[in-house]
Amino acid sequence: MFDDDAVERVVRYLRRSVRIDPALDHRVMEEIAALPAGPAVPAGGVWRWLTGRRLTLTPLGALGLAAAFVVAVVGVWRVRAAPDAVEPALRGFQFVLVEPHAANVSLVGDFNDWDATRTPMHRTPGDGLWSAVVPLEPGRYRYAFLIDGRLWVADPTAPTTRDDDFGAPSSVLTVGGL
Amino acid sequence: MMRASGYVVLLSLCLVAPFSRAAAQGDPRLERLDEATRPVVVALIDTARAVGLPVNPLVERALEGAIKGAPGATIATAVRRLAADLGRARDALGSGASPVELDAGAAALRAGAGPDVLTRLRRARGHRPVTMALAVLTDLVARGVPIDTATTAVLTLAATARDEDLVDFRRAVERDIAIGAPPAAAASIRVNAAAREARPGRP
Amino acid sequence: MSKGRCDATPGREGIGDVGTSDAALVRRVRAGDTAAYADLVARYRDRLGRYALHMLGNREDAEEALQDAFVRAYRSLARCDDPERFGAWLYGILVNRCRTTGARAARRARRFVSDPTALETTPLPGPAEQTEWDDIVRWALARLAPEAREAFLLKHVEELEYEDIAQLTGAGISALKMRVKRAREQLQAILREAEHV
Numbered sequence: 001m002f003d004d005d006a007v008e009r010v011v012r013y014l015r016r017s018v019r020i021d022p023a024l025d026h027r028v029m030e031e032i033a034a035l036p037a038g039p040a041v042p043a044g045g046v047w048r049w050l051t052g053r054r055l056t057l058t059p060l061g062a063l064g065l066a067a068a069f070v071v072a073v074v075g076v077w078r079v080r081a082a083p084d085a086v087e088p089a090l091r092g093f094q095f096v097l098v099e100p101h102a103a104n105v106s107l108v109g110d111f112n113d114w115d116a117t118r119t120p121m122h123r124t125p126g127d128g129l130w131s132a133v134v135p136l137e138p139g140r141y142r143y144a145f146l147i148d149g150r151l152w153v154a155d156p157t158a159p160t161t162r163d164d165d166f167g168a169p170s171s172v173l174t175v176g177g178l
Numbered sequence: 179m180m181r182a183s184g185y186v187v188l189l190s191l192c193l194v195a196p197f198s199r200a201a202a203q204g205d206p207r208l209e210r211l212d213e214a215t216r217p218v219v220v221a222l223i224d225t226a227r228a229v230g231l232p233v234n235p236l237v238e239r240a241l242e243g244a245i246k247g248a249p250g251a252t253i254a255t256a257v258r259r260l261a262a263d264l265g266r267a268r269d270a271l272g273s274g275a276s277p278v279e280l281d282a283g284a285a286a287l288r289a290g291a292g293p294d295v296l297t298r299l300r301r302a303r304g305h306r307p308v309t310m311a312l313a314v315l316t317d318l319v320a321r322g323v324p325i326d327t328a329t330t331a332v333l334t335l336a337a338t339a340r341d342e343d344l345v346d347f348r349r350a351v352e353r354d355i356a357i358g359a360p361p362a363a364a365a366s367i368r369v370n371a372a373a374r375e376a377r378p379g380r381p
Numbered sequence: 382m383s384k385g386r387c388d389a390t391p392g393r394e395g396i397g398d399v400g401t402s403d404a405a406l407v408r409r410v411r412a413g414d415t416a417a418y419a420d421l422v423a424r425y426r427d428r429l430g431r432y433a434l435h436m437l438g439n440r441e442d443a444e445e446a447l448q449d450a451f452v453r454a455y456r457s458l459a460r461c462d463d464p465e466r467f468g469a470w471l472y473g474i475l476v477n478r479c480r481t482t483g484a485r486a487a488r489r490a491r492r493f494v495s496d497p498t499a500l501e502t503t504p505l506p507g508p509a510e511q512t513e514w515d516d517i518v519r520w521a522l523a524r525l526a527p528e529a530r531e532a533f534l535l536k537h538v539e540e541l542e543y544e545d546i547a548q549l550t551g552a553g554i555s556a557l558k559m560r561v562k563r564a565r566e567q568l569q570a571i572l573r574e575a576e577h578v
Contacts, residue, residue, distance in 0.1 A: 007568050011537045013518055017427060019427055020426050020427050020430035020447065024430075025422045025423050027448055028418075028422050028448050029415075029416075031452050032418065032452060035452075035456065098411060098413070113207050113237075114244070115241075115245075127413070129412055140278060140282050165255070165256035165259075166242060166253075174309065174310060176310040176341035176345070353460055353473075356460045357457055357473075367551050371551045374553035
């Protein structure tokens with residue numbers, strides 16, 4: 001019954017498609033719907049959770065919820081190649097935030113001298129995505145998002161600074177090269 | 179152990195700075211500080227400049243405190259502490275360290291790394307910048323990796339890894355943590371895997 | 382050095398070969414359209430279910446691991462660096478989850494076997510009772526060490542490249558090659574043993 005090709009026969013057998021009970025989809029979505037709000041939940045989940053409820057938030061609670069909206073630094077591209085090895089290249093970094101209820105959002109950090117007016121984030125029409133692109137040289141940058149001019153949130157997808165001297169944590173982005 | 183020049187920086191910041199008024203007074207960015215806080219911060223920054231420390235991180239820290247509405251005393255304390263950390267980082271990394279390296283070194287010290295770790299990383303990286311190694315060390319600690327584990331991991335990789343490799347390593351650990359791995363185990367497993375792959379004679 | 386992006390893409394099976402639609406769905410979920418996640422679950426349910434089923438050996442554990450992997454992936458969606466490779470990234474989470482479930486099942490089994498009464502009264506399953514090919518294959522796979530079974534399935538059944546497997550498992554490539562080789566040898570021996578029963 002078994003020969004040297006037995007293993008290959010096992011492999012062929014195992015490669016057959018398997019059918020999993022489609023009810024699993026429903027169970028997954030039910031479990032997702034029951035997830036509590038928190039920084040581990042992606043922004044979309046929190047958004048859905050919020051839109052179905054009327055909430056009263058303490059400032060601290062609002063800060064925590066807003067932190068959960070922050071999504072990611074999603075992309076990097078080279079703005080300008082260094083003409084030689086001496087001048088460091090600028091690289092463009094795109095910062096993205098999901099905050100569907102904000103009227104305005106600013107990206108504020110070491111790269112714009114913590115000036116909230118210099119890097120307003122732009123909203124994508126039709127959804128709650130805010131984004132901004134900042135060209136950066138190699139270096140270490142602290143930054144945070146300022147929502148509606150009053151609520152500071154760090155980027156939960158980036159490392160948070162350890163030296164939180166001012167009661168509102170910032171995030172850190174390190175651009176290598178120097 | 180802080181070396182002599184580190185003490186000089188600290189002593190200068192504590193004693194000399196409050197009575198000094200010099201060049202930073204002209205930095206228009208600092209006009210955002212209130213009138214009581216500005217002269218203190220200006221004095222701290224001028225003193226740091228006088229001992230050869232990079233001043234831009236100090237200015238930025240003060241501006242961060244100002245926009246976040248921190249009290250003046252808190253801003254001054256934060257600037258003074260950062261200047262002291264920059265001085266300790268320079269002691270550990272050497273006088274040839276770049277401003278970016280010193281900034282990353284100060285953050286690593288704040289995260290709990292000892293000055294000896296900075297020195298060993300500098301030695302391991304040779305002529306290459308040590309910024310990213312220090313940043314990855316700090317970031318791992320921020321993600322919950324114990325400082326000893328993070329230190330061992332980064333020191334293991336530092337000699338051979340490129341900056342991109344270090345970033346990849348950090349991302350892999352972050353991803354493992356995100357899907358439920360204990361931070362210390364994630365760092366250990368990833369660094370062991372990386373070290374195995376980097377070992378000569380292995381495919 | 383392992384790459385820190387979710388791009389451990391299987392070559393021929395096409396786990397990562399899902400074009401831009403995966404990325405579009407991931408972006409919709411991130412932007413708040415939770416229902417879009419159901420499309421991703423339906424898309425990957427059977428494909429990933431096959432690995433879980435073969436790895437864990439029973440449907441109940443496999444479905445539990447699969448469900449948990451989908452939920453964990455949802456919670457960590459912001460960490461999927463490359464949404465176009467969502468499938469490969471999800472695969473990594475499932476592999477991890479199967480390890481946990483497998484270890485728990487092994488502990489259950491050890492507890493059972495270490496019970497002296499059970500040892501005396503319960504015959505251990507052997508090939509004599511496994512008359513169907515399906516049972517023989519399942520029995521043979523179950524006799525492999527978990528690391529060997531994992532490497533064998535990922536390489537030969539899911540048809541991943543060693544580089545991709547290394548990224549998913551954290552193991553070195555040479556160690557993986559050794560595990561696959563041993564798994565093949567063990568399977569041959571086990572199947573021969575079954576032939577003579």
